[in-house]
Amino acid sequence: MTSLDESSGATPALELPRKVRIGYGFGSVATGTFGTVPGLMLLPYLTDTLGIAAVLAGLIVFLPKAWDVVLNPIAGRISDRSTDPRGPRRPFLLTGGLLLALFFALLFAGPDLGSEVFDAAWVLVLFVACATAYAFFQVPYVAMPAEITDSYDERTRLMTWRVAILAFAIMLSGASAPAIRDAFDGRAGYRVMGVAIAVLLVIGVVGAYRGTRGAPIGRVASSPGTLREQLRFVARARDFRLLLATFVVQALATGAMLAGVAYVSRWVLVDKGAATILFVCFVGPALLLTPAWSSLGQRIGKKRGYVASSLVLALAALLLLWSRSAPHWWTFAATALVGVGYAGAQVFPMAMLPDAAAMDARLTGENRTGVYTGVWTAGETLGLALGPAVYALVLALGSYRSSDLNADWTSQYQPSSALTAIVLGFSLIPAVLILLSLFTLSRYSLDHTSVEGRAQRASRDQGDEEDVP
Numbered sequence: 001m002t003s004l005d006e007s008s009g010a011t012p013a014l015e016l017p018r019k020v021r022i023g024y025g026f027g028s029v030a031t032g033t034f035g036t037v038p039g040l041m042l043l044p045y046l047t048d049t050l051g052i053a054a055v056l057a058g059l060i061v062f063l064p065k066a067w068d069v070v071l072n073p074i075a076g077r078i079s080d081r082s083t084d085p086r087g088p089r090r091p092f093l094l095t096g097g098l099l100l101a102l103f104f105a106l107l108f109a110g111p112d113l114g115s116e117v118f119d120a121a122w123v124l125v126l127f128v129a130c131a132t133a134y135a136f137f138q139v140p141y142v143a144m145p146a147e148i149t150d151s152y153d154e155r156t157r158l159m160t161w162r163v164a165i166l167a168f169a170i171m172l173s174g175a176s177a178p179a180i181r182d183a184f185d186g187r188a189g190y191r192v193m194g195v196a197i198a199v200l201l202v203i204g205v206v207g208a209y210r211g212t213r214g215a216p217i218g219r220v221a222s223s224p225g226t227l228r229e230q231l232r233f234v235a236r237a238r239d240f241r242l243l244l245a246t247f248v249v250q251a252l253a254t255g256a257m258l259a260g261v262a263y264v265s266r267w268v269l270v271d272k273g274a275a276t277i278l279f280v281c282f283v284g285p286a287l288l289l290t291p292a293w294s295s296l297g298q299r300i301g302k303k304r305g306y307v308a309s310s311l312v313l314a315l316a317a318l319l320l321l322w323s324r325s326a327p328h329w330w331t332f333a334a335t336a337l338v339g340v341g342y343a344g345a346q347v348f349p350m351a352m353l354p355d356a357a358a359m360d361a362r363l364t365g366e367n368r369t370g371v372y373t374g375v376w377t378a379g380e381t382l383g384l385a386l387g388p389a390v391y392a393l394v395l396a397l398g399s400y401r402s403s404d405l406n407a408d409w410t411s412q413y414q415p416s417s418a419l420t421a422i423v424l425g426f427s428l429i430p431a432v433l434i435l436l437s438l439f440t441l442s443r444y445s446l447d448h449t450s451v452e453g454r455a456q457r458a459s460r461d462q463g464d465e466e467d468v469p
Contacts, residue, residue, distance in 0.1 A: 020148070041181070047395075047402040048402065068377075072138075079092055089141070169200075171286075254342065257338070303441070
């Protein structure tokens with residue numbers, strides 16, 4: 001049996017070079033952008049530009065992401081078995097990422113033929129293509145930290161850079177996408193926005209590919225057996241299951257909030273520029289406080305840090321319940337508090353995931369990192385896809401009226417039930433989901449002490465096996 005330390009070039013006692021941390025974090029420009037812009041722009045594009053009913057629009061947004069749930073573990077398994085001399089994961093970053101940028105530019109570039117059926121089909125097909133390309137970028141990307149370093153604390157530092165850049169990417173893409181759209185008339189605004197965001201994706205993809213060129217990527221023998229057998233192994237990892245369940249439910253909550261930004265700004269705040277302001281309020285605190293969450297986690301542990309940030313996130317979401325009656329500054333301030341909690345709720349699970357994958361490798365000597373991260377990103381994708389779908393369902397239950405480009409910009413256009421649904425889907429429902437997610441997180445047990453203890457036991461067991469004649 002071969003341990004991760006022996007089979008990799010990484011040395012647990014050494015810190016990674018800053019250029020590697022930044023280079024790896026650059027990939028979050030792509031993940032943050034694609035994780036943000038479709039969730040922010042696609043549902044209102046379907047309902048308020050193409051005039052597609054809310055339920056059908058929610059289905060169009062959900063189905064490509066559901067496809068990713070199936071595809072992500074396969075992408076992870078393929079990258080596990082890669083023997084490319086550039087590294088087992090890096091080639092996928094370049095190919096998958098560049099295809100993602102191309103398909104995203106086309107997503108909002110459909111010709112205006114005056115047919116809702118054609119418009120819906122175009123968006124569905126191109127969004128499936130985007131989801132497929134993204135799977136082969138994101139899964140290998142998320143798998144890399146477990147192989148870049150075998151240090152429990154170094155992964156937290158690595159994730160601090162990643163989440164800081166992620167927060168910047170979310171703010172840049174989330175604030176600029178609505179502004180670019182509003183600078184042009186009609187569908188042309190969406191077309192220009194699609195190209196601009198595609199350029200941003202290329203920057204993140206190429207930056208991650210070049211930045212990780214000198215990373216000490218560890219190698220562990222690829223695990224034998226079929227994908228189904230590997231998924232069975234992963235399913236038996238108790239701490240991984242609990243962490244994944246927590247993260248998926250929280251992804252659903254944040255996905256719903258993300259989908260609600262455009263509707264809150266248009267129908268509740270009645271301000272075209274409010275979507276950009278909300279995004280700055282959301283991500284600005286995250287840019288400043290991500291290192292603080294990381295520092296707190298090193299003192300009190302990743303799990304306690306995750307619980308604390310989740311409670312802040314839930315409280316902030318609950319404060320948004322008064323968005324209809326409170327002044328605008330209340331909504332902006334509560335959204336800023338959401339950003340404070342969201343920063344920690346991204347740092348900690350991203351740092352805890354490599355612990356679970358690396359522990360499996362150290363105990364078994366076999367590489368299932370890609371399968372672990374494939375299942376993880378599948379769960380994250382499912383949560384982020386269900387968020388807009390749930391929000392669309394809430395809109396439908398509130399009798400939301402889809403509109404075309406000529407609809408009057410006034411809250412009087414929607415019935416009171418629709419305005420209530422817009423706020424509930426943006427505040428109370430996400431808050432309840434986040435609080436429910438803490439039940440599974442409370443049962444998670446993998447911390448610094450248990451990681452080191454299990455690693456020492458694995459080393460002793462390995463020594464005993466080698467002593468047997």
